[in-house]
Amino acid sequence: MKRSTHLLLKTLTWIACVWPLGRLIWGAATNHLGADPTATITFATGSTTLNLLTISLALTPARRLIPELSWLVKFRRLVGLFAFFYATLHLATYVALYAGFDLHAMAADIAKRRFITMGLTAWLLLLPLAATSTTWAIRKMGGKRWNRLHKLVYLAAVCGVIHYWWQVKPGVLTPLSITITLALLLASRPVWSLWQKRLRNRNAVPTAAGG
Numbered sequence: 001m002k003r004s005t006h007l008l009l010k011t012l013t014w015i016a017c018v019w020p021l022g023r024l025i026w027g028a029a030t031n032h033l034g035a036d037p038t039a040t041i042t043f044a045t046g047s048t049t050l051n052l053l054t055i056s057l058a059l060t061p062a063r064r065l066i067p068e069l070s071w072l073v074k075f076r077r078l079v080g081l082f083a084f085f086y087a088t089l090h091l092a093t094y095v096a097l098y099a100g101f102d103l104h105a106m107a108a109d110i111a112k113r114r115f116i117t118m119g120l121t122a123w124l125l126l127l128p129l130a131a132t133s134t135t136w137a138i139r140k141m142g143g144k145r146w147n148r149l150h151k152l153v154y155l156a157a158v159c160g161v162i163h164y165w166w167q168v169k170p171g172v173l174t175p176l177s178i179t180i181t182l183a184l185l186l187a188s189r190p191v192w193s194l195w196q197k198r199l200r201n202r203n204a205v206p207t208a209a210g211g
């Protein structure tokens with residue numbers, strides 16, 4: 001890919017990732033965050049985290065289906081880091097606006113409210129991934145170990161979805177579309193491996209016994 005094309009695509013990815021934050025800042029500056037600004041910020045940061053996690057997980061299957069899109073994978077790290085950034089903003093919203101920095105209230109919440117415990121688990125799972133996202137860390141850990149650690153992103157996304165379901169009122173189905181998308185992405189991994197295995201077996205050179 002040409003340097004100028006890469007730069008253009010990177011800039012577009014940055015704009016797309018910063019857009020939800022820009023909208024929140026604009027809404028706050030112009031007093032347009034709705035009747036409950038805390039809920040608006042929580043929803044925007046929480047759903048952007050899930051959307052970006054889902055996009056980062058969709059890049060590899062997209063490349064497999066359409067090899068012309070393999071350049072997409074170059075932006076996976078950036079999208080993943082933005083997912084962590086929004087998860088941290090979401091956590092900060094909770095710490096500052098829901099719990100008012102009250103450590104006792106937070107500890108009680110984590111112990112009593114399972115959706116908070118699950119959200120925190122999702123954030124804690126993303127933390128080592130963000131911490132090891134540098135080229136230096138990849139080199140230091142070695143590709144295999146790094147890849148194994150970064151599989152945690154699936155678990156983090158699953159915890160994020162469970163957290164979402166556990167905090168909506170009974171009967172509310174807003175988390176359904178993201179759940180189905182994530183389930184399809186998760187299922188695509190073993191399906192792809194099985195398919196590749198079958199292809200390899202079919203193309204294998206026949207053994208001496210088999211003629």
Ligand code: HEM
Pocket residue numbers: 039042043044045046047049050087090091094098116118119120121122123126156160161163164167
């Ligand atoms: C990867 C991590 C996380 C993801 C993907 C995530 C996602 C979400 C989503 C999508 C919502 C729904 C917003 C709505 O419908 O209004 C939400 C709500 C919420 N989340 Fe998270 N969350 C995460 C981590 C956390 C953490 C670490 C905390 C706090 C410790 C937290 C606290 C909350 C709270 C307080 C709400 C609002 C509940 C309410 O409206 O009563 N979340 N989250």
